[in-house]
Amino acid sequence: MSSAERLVDTAQIVSEFGTSKSRISEWSNNPASGFPAVAHTEGRKRFWRHNEVAKFFAQRAPKKRTLPAAVLEADQDELLTKREVAKLLGYTRTSTIDAYFRDRPGYFPEPDEDIDGPAWRRGTIVAWATSRPGKGRRASAPAAALPEVPVDGDPDELLGTAEVAILLGYGSVASFSSSLYQGRIPELPEPETLEREEGSRGGARKKWRRATVVAAARERGVLPAADQDENEDLVGAAEAARILGYGNADSFISALGHGLLPDLEQPDGYEYRRGSAGRPRQQRWRRSRLEELAARRSSTP
Numbered sequence: 001m002s003s004a005e006r007l008v009d010t011a012q013i014v015s016e017f018g019t020s021k022s023r024i025s026e027w028s029n030n031p032a033s034g035f036p037a038v039a040h041t042e043g044r045k046r047f048w049r050h051n052e053v054a055k056f057f058a059q060r061a062p063k064k065r066t067l068p069a070a071v072l073e074a075d076q077d078e079l080l081t082k083r084e085v086a087k088l089l090g091y092t093r094t095s096t097i098d099a100y101f102r103d104r105p106g107y108f109p110e111p112d113e114d115i116d117g118p119a120w121r122r123g124t125i126v127a128w129a130t131s132r133p134g135k136g137r138r139a140s141a142p143a144a145a146l147p148e149v150p151v152d153g154d155p156d157e158l159l160g161t162a163e164v165a166i167l168l169g170y171g172s173v174a175s176f177s178s179s180l181y182q183g184r185i186p187e188l189p190e191p192e193t194l195e196r197e198e199g200s201r202g203g204a205r206k207k208w209r210r211a212t213v214v215a216a217a218r219e220r221g222v223l224p225a226a227d228q229d230e231n232e233d234l235v236g237a238a239e240a241a242r243i244l245g246y247g248n249a250d251s252f253i254s255a256l257g258h259g260l261l262p263d264l265e266q267p268d269g270y271e272y273r274r275g276s277a278g279r280p281r282q283q284r285w286r287r288s289r290l291e292e293l294a295a296r297r298s299s300t301p
Contacts, residue, residue, distance in 0.1 A: 007040055007047040017057045034059070067126060076123030079113055085125055098182070110161075110173050114206065118181055151223060155211035158193060167213045169222040187216040221269050221284075234269050234284035243290045244297070263293055 008016070010024050027035035028046070036052035071088060086094045100108035109128050111118035149163045159167070165176035168185065179185050191206035217223040235243075241252035244261075255261055267283035 006050040008050045008053060009045055009047050013048070013053055017053070019057075067129060071122070071126065074122060076121060076126065078122050079119040080122055080125065082118055085120055088122070088125055089129060101177070110177055114177060114181065118177070151214055151217075153210055155209065155214075157210045158195070158207040159210055159213055160205055160207055164188070164208055164213050167217050167222070168220065169217070185216070185220075187219040188213070189216075233287040235287050235290065236282055236284055239287075240264075240285055240290050243287070244294050261293075264290075 010021050013019065013024055014021060024035075027033040028038065035056055036048050038046045039049045039052075040047040067088075080088065082094045082097055086092075086097060089096075091097070097108060109120060109124050112121045112124055113119040149159070149166050151167070161173050161177060165173050168176065168188070170176040170179070176185075180188070188208070189212060192209050192212065193207045195205050195207055214223065237249035237252050241247070241249050244252065246252040246255065252261075256264060259265075264285060268286045268289065269284040
């Protein structure tokens with residue numbers, strides 16, 4: 001069958017061209033959209049000629065972004081606030097940038113400075129705006145790999161945002177910076193020093209002592225408590241439910257929430273979902289503690 005003869009339905013268009021059923025319906029019901037006319041129907045199911053649909057999407061392919069000459073000719077090292085960046089990009093609200101950091105770590109560039117608030121060099125934003133993917137299905141830019149950071153290093157060594165991000169359980173510097181700016185890491189105090197790189201026109205870099213970061217990580221549950229054996233077996237709700245004889249994790253959590261397991265109200269640790277803003281956190285209990293409780297429950301008449 002030739003491309004001109006091939007018919008495709010809504011689901012096939014969604015799968016091949018990366019759009020949505022609602023958009024197809026909107027285009028099809030709007031003669032001015034340029035979307036091809038329905039070629040065939042079977043009951044309520046509609047079909048279109050594949051070659052006409054492909055031509056429609058080819059015409060909609062994003063063109064290379066251009067920015068006003070005034071933006072390109074301005075000082076590319078000038079630092080811009082988040083509001084100024086939003087205005088440069090044509091966003092009506094700065095929440096669009098916040099959403100990038102929250103939902104697509106690594107997609108939007110990390111601030112070049114973050115002292116009284118995040119700030120980006122104009123050149124950073126121009127480079128991003130002219131090279132980022134267009135509309136449609138977009139793959140997030142891969143976040144830069146974070147370094148391995150030992151917990152037991154020099155406690156007074158000053159650590160930058162990349163090292164702090166990994167110790168606090170974040171998957172990228174961008175997601176850590178966003179959480180920090182939005183006040184979602186109350187366990188981490190203000191930076192202990194601000195260092196400016198020699199010859200850099202940017203702002204000072206935030207630095208924390210390793211001991212400060214490790215203490216915050218322990219408080220958040222990302223690292224075990226200082227008096228806890230790191231090799232001790234901590235388990236989540238699903239395994240706890242199995243040990244105590246519950247049908248599933250939900251029934252165990254329900255019993256816990258209704259005060260039926262007072263011995264377990266205080267968990268032994270937490271596990272944060274890596275690569276997120278650090279929420280939600282998952283409670284963890286020592287296996288030995290659960291097994292002791294299970295033995296007591298089974299011996300109770």
